[in-house]
Amino acid sequence: MPPIVSDHREDTDYYSHAGALYRLMSEEQKALLVSNIAGAMAGVSSDVVDRQLQHFYKADPAYGEAIAKLLNVQLNEV
Known part of the structure; x- marks a missing residue:
């Protein structure tokens, strides 16, 4: 019997965890993150x-x- 292989591409939720983490941050943490990324x-x-x-x-x-x-x-130009 062949092994059961899970296709990691079945899940299409690539954003909820990042969004949840962002929303957990304080305003100061968000500002620092956004500043660093920019x-x-x-x-x-x-x-x-x-x-x-x-x-x-x-x-x-x-x-x-x-x-x-x-x-x-x-963003409306993106």
């Missing part, structure tokens, strides 16, 4: 920034919006 993304090509902002937004809209604001990017 700082690390400075100088990154716009197509990479656009893709990443979509992921942050899917985790939590406020998360994506805060990073976009620091990068001077409008």
Whole structure:
């Protein structure tokens, strides 16, 4: 009998844990996280920034919006 192999791609929830963690953070922790991410993304090509902002937004809209604001990017343009 062949071994049972679980397909790790069956789960399509890639964002709820990141969003839940973000919402657990204090305002100061959120500000530090967003600042660090935005700082690390400075100088990154716009197509990479656009893709990443979509992921942050899917985790939590406020998360994506805060990073976009620091990068001077409008999310409706992404």
